Amino acid sequence: MAVKFLDLRAQTANLRAEIEPAIARVLANAAFIGGAEVEQFEREFGAFVGANALGVGNGTDALEIAVQALNLPKDSEVLLPANTFAASAEAVARNQLRLVFVDCDSTYTMSIADLERKITPQTSAIMAVHLYGQSADMHAICALAKRHNLRIIEDCAQAHGASFASQKVGTFGEIACFSFYPGKNLGAYGDAGAIVSNDTKLLAACRQIAHHGGLQKYEHDRIGRNSRLDSLQAAVLRVKLPHLNAWNAQRDIIAREYMRLLADTEGLVLPTLHAQAQCVWHLFVVRILDGKRDSVRQKLAEAGIETGLHYPKALPSCAAYQNVPFVRTSATPNACAWEAEILSLPMGEHLDKTQAREVADALRSALVP
Ligand SMILES: *Cc1c(COP(=O)(O)O)cnc(C)c1O
Helix, strand or coil, X not given: CCECCCCHHHHHXXXXXXXXXXXXXXXXXXXXXXXXXXHHHHHHHHHHHCCEEEEECCHHHHHHHHHHHXXXXXXXXXXXXXXXXXXXXXXXXXXXXEEEEECECCCCCECHHHHHHHCCCCEEEEEEECHHHXXXXXXHHHHHHHHHCCEEEEECCCCCCCEECCEECCCCCCEEEEECCCCCCCCCCCCCEEEEECCHHHHHHHHHHHECCCCCCCCCCCCCCECCCEHHHHHHHHHHHHHHHHHHHHHHHHHHHHHHHHCCCCCEECCCCCCCXXXXXXXXXXXXCCCCHHHHHHHHHHCCECCECCCCCCHHHCHHHCCCCCEECCCCHHHHHHCCCEEEECCCCCCCHHHXXXXXXXXXXXXXX
């Protein structure tokens, strides 16, 4: 039996009875930008995270606008992980700031030791990315930020509902960003994103930037841009949000099953969890040792099991970030070595324990020569 990496078709079919009236409501009101759906989603998502929320066009815009609103000194340095999606780095680079890549540890989030080593007097901020659904060590990051007077931006695009020491991600830093790209734990039917913050002034600045530089129509107090959450996407997200905890719980069941079935498998490294992190398993990433990753992936594909690579290249290995003046060269040995070993197994609320076993069995057989 085939195992899908992600199954949005099944999720959409299951939600059809709730989604269709929600979409019909938007059509009936003909409020396609702004209006009640967006305002209510902002309230509901804000309550879910425990902060105030602003809907924007996508997760990349959310990050870029959030960094802009922080008004960091020009050419100052922002520390961010080497292994993340490109959007985290784009948000920094497009704000005329310098990037310094930090290595990851076995949790695949920022190594605190490496982070500490790379702080200089030029550092102005840390972008913490909660990769694969797991929170970075926010206690350590907040302590370092405090000691060195640094701002914190959280990239929560892969971690809707995750927490650290029982505190939700998105509430540790001054400002945090979410993506609702369709494949995320909470996904829209197109592009969508949100910025959350408990600093009302900062969030108002973001709203201003995202709405052509003004909070009132035709008042342009600064040079802004257009990045709004569509009402149709807000309506879809409002239907999905109440299901998120149950979906995350199912992801946790699958992850525990993988952990149990694949424990002590030779040639395979399972994900490591920080003792205080409550992970929402956006991805379940293992490492395949001895140069066998690609052949194992091929064998799984032949068995009908879809896998992914997140990400095939760590950002310091990508052309855009090599030998450019806005990146301070810094070693990130784990992220660069592991790009050849990582393999993302099927993960999502579409899976049951039988399928998890099927994946684990196929993976074990693929590992034996
Ligand atoms: C998906 C993602 C983003 C960007 O979100 P978009 O909505 O696709 O623009 C940013 N950071 C991380 C870590 C992501 O996974």
